[in-house]
Amino acid sequence: MTMDEQLTLVQTHPLSLGGRIVAEYVWRPHLPSLLSPRPYLHPVRTLAGTEVTEAMPPDHLHHLGASLAVPDVGGVNFWGGRTYVRGKGSVPLPNHGVQRHHRWEARTDAVLAQELHWVGPDGEVVLRERRRIAARPVDDRAWALDFRFALHSAKTGPLEFSSPGAKGRIGAGYGGFFWRARRGLRSVRIIGPGAEGAARLHGSRDRWVALSAGGPDPWTLVFIDIAAQGDPWFVRGDDYVGVGASLAWSEGFTAAPGEGPRRRIVTVVADGALNPAEAERMAASVTSAASERDHGS
Template identity: 30%
Template sequence: MTDPVAITTADPVAITTAGGRLAGWVHDGGREPAEHSPRPFLHPVTTRSGRNVGDYRPADHAWHWGLGVTVSNIAVAGQQYPVNLWGGPTYLAGQGYVQLPNNGSQRVIGSGLEKRVLHQRLEWCAADGSTFLHEERTWSADTVQAGGVEWIRTSVRSRWMNRSGGALAFGSPTTAGRANAGYGGFFLRLAASFDGAEIVAPTLAAVSVGSKSTLRAESADSTLGTADPVGIRREEDAMGATADWLALRAGAASVLMVPAAGNPGGPSPWFVRSTGTPMLCAAPFFHAEMHLGVDDAIDWQWTLLVADGPAPDVAIGAAAKTALAVRA
């Protein structure tokens, strides 16, 4: 295998399919304000026709940028406050959201292209600049025909390696005490056109809010969940529930997010809003912290599929099955 061709500019990088269709542009985030927790993100996020399904710096949350990997609360040894890689204020029990000097960053220290795959090496840093985690991430795109619909699929693979010298704990505002605020993970801020969109899901499992779970370097594959039956869910039912995948369907476009079946923790809980501030997030740290031991590493994979128009149930179910069949 040849080495990726090094990228020596901070300009956005186009992610395209083999047929030349644009999935979006990856920005390194280095130009964003420190209090917004700079990090890489994909924007715009485009359908086959070029319609953008993401949002960037919406008025309600200027630190929401398209598609990316974000974690709001990370307990790091030696840090007074949890490191915030989501952006903006941090939730503190008894005080609510407070702007603290704890906004960290995901800093790109190396990147390259190889056969349309963008490879990135990242350092996750606390606000004081100290590195606590190394990440290797790839972005790639292809085209999927499913249920009579053409989808643009963006795949993100990520390996996290603890370099803090102590255990790390990944959490959310909910693990810190705020109900129904379990955001953090694989996150897409949706375009305003998704306000009022339908939430489409398989049968949703009951939420487990048990004791803290532990991330392991060798996690067993979870049972491959069925993509059927497809049903429309109310926002209050989908928020915090676990499922193999989740989709939003609007008049102009549809989006489908699928975590890999082998991701740590099994089927993901979801943070989703379809009114006011539309967003979709596979949120593995919603209900309970996950720990990563000293020098341990874990692997993740997520996919996002986007299509023009309101995709029918059969197309969403078929696309979900196709994505679930890909092993991390």
């Protein structure tokens, strides 16, 4: 199959605000199984048009912009790449799953809602997901990506969610909503409430954490735990730049049939390198606006 033929299999939907495309949602990707194929957002842009996501970078080909990925659900790798095995480290296994679009529930310029099926390598449905993604205006230099999901076990018995961190790899409790950021030539500060740097914020349970990128075409991403779920933040800033909200940081958990985690993360995408006080105000403003909207006031 030629590259042009492969591209025709990929299906995307733009998210736009005021006639300006701020993100592309690749809802039907065409990817090798080793990457645990799944829908993802890339490129995501600031209002000025600066790209703030990275997809399939050489260091981690399975990092796909902004997406939902879990390294171990019932033994199936829905993250991509190698699988961490206790006592053996990261090893290649033929256990990669795929997230398949099942149906649309809403599809407009600024709101996407869909049902997804998470399918194991044997073709069996492991999870059913309801996902809603919305682009919302904030001010003249920022907009917000509202990403919420509900996972439901399709198994008849208990279903375990796990991570390398839960299997003994300290600090590697990744899995959940994850954003791979595009650093380029920029210097990136990692900031949170009263703290700064990956060493202090990695594993924290603060209400928000932010990436503030200086240099050419500066930008800021403020990740907000809008529903105060308290998941630890997975933060990287040295070898690459990324932020995620971890579902199974240091311990796995089990979901009963039809049950599973529900989460909501709102990410402010802003032009300019915000300082900690500005990021704090932005997080508070967006949280307040979301609360008012949810309560219909």
